[in-house]
Amino acid sequence: MQVFINGEPVVVERAPLEEVLVLLGYEGKKVVVAVNEQFVPRTEWDLCELEADDRVDVLAAIQGG
Amino acid sequence: MSTSCWSVYDTQLSSRLFLGTARYPSPAIVEAAIVASAPDVLTVGLRRQAPTEGGGSAFWEFLKRQKCHMLPNTAGCATAKEAVTLAQMSREIFETDWIKLEVTGDEYNLQPDPYELLTATKQLINLGFKVFPYTTDDLVVCTRLMDLGCEIIMPWGAPIGTGKGLINPYALATLRDRLPSIRLIVDAGIGMPSHAAQVMELGFDGVLLNTAVARADDPVKMAKAMAYAIKAGRAAFEAGAMAVSETAQASTPIVGRPFWHAK
Numbered sequence: 001m002q003v004f005i006n007g008e009p010v011v012v013e014r015a016p017l018e019e020v021l022v023l024l025g026y027e028g029k030k031v032v033v034a035v036n037e038q039f040v041p042r043t044e045w046d047l048c049e050l051e052a053d054d055r056v057d058v059l060a061a062i063q064g065g
Numbered sequence: 066m067s068t069s070c071w072s073v074y075d076t077q078l079s080s081r082l083f084l085g086t087a088r089y090p091s092p093a094i095v096e097a098a099i100v101a102s103a104p105d106v107l108t109v110g111l112r113r114q115a116p117t118e119g120g121g122s123a124f125w126e127f128l129k130r131q132k133c134h135m136l137p138n139t140a141g142c143a144t145a146k147e148a149v150t151l152a153q154m155s156r157e158i159f160e161t162d163w164i165k166l167e168v169t170g171d172e173y174n175l176q177p178d179p180y181e182l183l184t185a186t187k188q189l190i191n192l193g194f195k196v197f198p199y200t201t202d203d204l205v206v207c208t209r210l211m212d213l214g215c216e217i218i219m220p221w222g223a224p225i226g227t228g229k230g231l232i233n234p235y236a237l238a239t240l241r242d243r244l245p246s247i248r249l250i251v252d253a254g255i256g257m258p259s260h261a262a263q264v265m266e267l268g269f270d271g272v273l274l275n276t277a278v279a280r281a282d283d284p285v286k287m288a289k290a291m292a293y294a295i296k297a298g299r300a301a302f303e304a305g306a307m308a309v310s311e312t313a314q315a316s317t318p319i320v321g322r323p324f325w326h327a328k
Binding site for chain 1: 085086087088089095108109110111112113114115116117118122124125128137138140146147150153154155157158159225226275276
């Protein structure tokens with residue numbers, strides 16, 4: 001199925017969010033996630049099943065004003 | 066109130082400078098600017114990250130070296146929904162319930178949207194956040210933010226990144242006069258140390274600035290100048306300014322003036 005990771009289309013197997021993030025290379029990275037503009041706490045990544053066309057935002061800390 | 070110690074949401078602070086960490090020429094220069102100006106609070110943000118970018122690990126190493134409170138922002142959000150989601154993400158990654166709430170209503174001057182700001186503030190306070198709202202200098206909006214439970218409000222001096230200084234000193238003075246019990250910080254628009262000193266002379270509790278330091282020819286020297294100006298302005302406020310007079314008043318005593326003779 002196709003989902004969108006940070007706005008880019010990506011084809012993944014149907015799987016929990018945690019597995020998808022590992023496959024994409026985010027394992028061990030200090031990032032936070034929202035799916036369809038809803039915050040998903042890290043403790044719930046293994047419970048969150050992605051659906052087709054879900055929009056996933058993976059964010060990290062940066063400089064800010 | 067002492068120039069050396071104050072508090073925000075029960076957190077004791079010694080510096081009245083909140084410093085942004087963006088737009089510096091290099092990571093080394095922002096770090097040197099922090100050393101030079103000794104802020105207690107640094108503003109930070111969140112952005113999309115590709116896995117190859119390392120999860121912001123270099124920035125984390127930088128943050129760990131600073132002995133400052135982190136104030137994450139919601140820059141770039143245009144709705145209350147976006148801002149609340151970003152605040153929740155910030156709380157998890159920065160491990161703080163402080164949030165610098167920005168909800169932009171106009172892309173031209175990055176003016177805060179008061180309606181979305183109030184909606185987001187209410188939701189975030191219900192979620193246990195300590196909200197630092199970035200707002201215009203509108204008295205009624207600021208009063209509503211206070212009524213919702215904000216203990217600090219951050220009106221703009223001028224639009225973000227303009228360096229214009231205080232475009233409406235009357236509105237800011239009115240805020241200080243009408244909301245004497247709340248913490249007030251000018252956030253955005255500062256360009257020169259004199260602007261920062263002017264904020265503090267009005268009786269504001271602090272100044273949040275970024276671009277004025279980051280885009281100076283010598284950011285480290287300008288960071289130090291800003292810190293001096295904030296301290297000077299605060300001391301002047303506490304000292305109490307003289308009353309302004311419409312007519313000249315000689316400083317040197319008139320009595321005993323030489324070369325004076327009755328005619």
